[in-house]
Amino acid sequence: NTSLLKLNTGATIRAIGLGTWRSAAATDAYDSVIAALRAGYRHIDTAAIYGNEAEVGRAIRESGVPRGEIFVTTKLWCTQHKEPELALDQSLKRLGLDYVDLYLMHWPVRMRGENMPEGDKIGFPTLPNGKRDIDITDWNFVKTWELMQKLPETGKTRAIGVSNFSINNLKDLLASPGNKIVPAANQVEMHPLLPQQELVDFCHGKGIVIEAYSPLGSADAPILKEPVIIEIAKKNGVSAAQVVISWNVQRGYIVLPKSVNKERIEANLLTFTLTSEDFEAVNNISKVQGTKRIIDPDWEPFKPFV
Ligand code: A2P
Numbered sequence: 001n002t003s004l005l006k007l008n009t010g011a012t013i014r015a016i017g018l019g020t021w022r023s024a025a026a027t028d029a030y031d032s033v034i035a036a037l038r039a040g041y042r043h044i045d046t047a048a049i050y051g052n053e054a055e056v057g058r059a060i061r062e063s064g065v066p067r068g069e070i071f072v073t074t075k076l077w078c079t080q081h082k083e084p085e086l087a088l089d090q091s092l093k094r095l096g097l098d099y100v101d102l103y104l105m106h107w108p109v110r111m112r113g114e115n116m117p118e119g120d121k122i123g124f125p126t127l128p129n130g131k132r133d134i135d136i137t138d139w140n141f142v143k144t145w146e147l148m149q150k151l152p153e154t155g156k157t158r159a160i161g162v163s164n165f166s167i168n169n170l171k172d173l174l175a176s177p178g179n180k181i182v183p184a185a186n187q188v189e190m191h192p193l194l195p196q197q198e199l200v201d202f203c204h205g206k207g208i209v210i211e212a213y214s215p216l217g218s219a220d221a222p223i224l225k226e227p228v229i230i231e232i233a234k235k236n237g238v239s240a241a242q243v244v245i246s247w248n249v250q251r252g253y254i255v256l257p258k259s260v261n262k263e264r265i266e267a268n269l270l271t272f273t274l275t276s277e278d279f280e281a282v283n284n285i286s287k288v289q290g291t292k293r294i295i296d297p298d299w300e301p302f303k304p305f306v
Helices: 029-039 053-062 084-095 141-148 167-175 197-205 227-236 240-250 262-267 276-289
Strands: 004-006 012-014 043-045 071-076 102-105 160-163 185-189 209-213
Touching: 029 043, 029 053, 029 262, 053 084, 071 084, 084 102, 084 141, 102 141, 102 185, 141 160, 141 167, 160 209, 167 197, 185 197, 197 209, 227 240, 227 276, 240 262, 240 276
Parallel strands: 043 071, 071 102, 102 160, 160 185, 185 209
Antiparallel strands: 004 012
């Protein structure tokens, strides 16, 4: 699948991108990005917190594929909400690239990096009581967005967006007096057990492209064990992963399956069209058994999903 979607900046983006969360820097990140680019991927998604930007960037640079053909996304980590340009500079340095195509606010919450040991401060600062050092008293994501809005004109990123934003948080961001740029994308957990149709509709109505992360349910790919999915896969002579990835594509947004295995990376690009009956059967899974959010970090007292 090489189909393209359009961002509100006018840029195009492939509907399927390679996810790299949990692609280990030491062993997997370089090889999986090379394998993806050889298989025909032109869209790679990473983040500062994944710890693999250097390997992802080196693979992009050494792949032989012209930089201009590849859509690269990375993300601002929570400890750097007050200094997104510095954070982006650091990401670009690790990647070895002059610019990224999309820079996302990874979570709508700031963590205090002040008390972390020296270094890049990309991690999870904790308080003496063991809780994460969350700052909701003198900062919020609207302020972060105001600073991020200066980034496209630097040329260091072509577009900016958000990740893990709920409808309410997007409404607050869009309604803030300092808002001049509508986020190009909102990258969120999205799969048949968490279809979030309201969020999809809201974002599409505002010209914000949805990007589905953990489309297979993240580690151990639990979504692939759903009997309804397995049955549709058998019937169509495809894999369960292809059913799930195709279902996401068919919903009209971007999907970011992660794999470090060459064969699975290749297979994940091969989508097919579900019949309306099968499409509805996948839609129905969460209606029958309820929804399930898999990625739910403890940002207490901040609640990102309400
Ligand atoms: P691996 O990297 O070993 O292929 P998600 O995209 O939801 O984060 O899910 C990724 C998980 O699903 C990873 O553990 C990945 O393992 C596995 N995975 C990716 N593609 C496939 C596939 N086509 N079939 C089975 N498992 C897959």
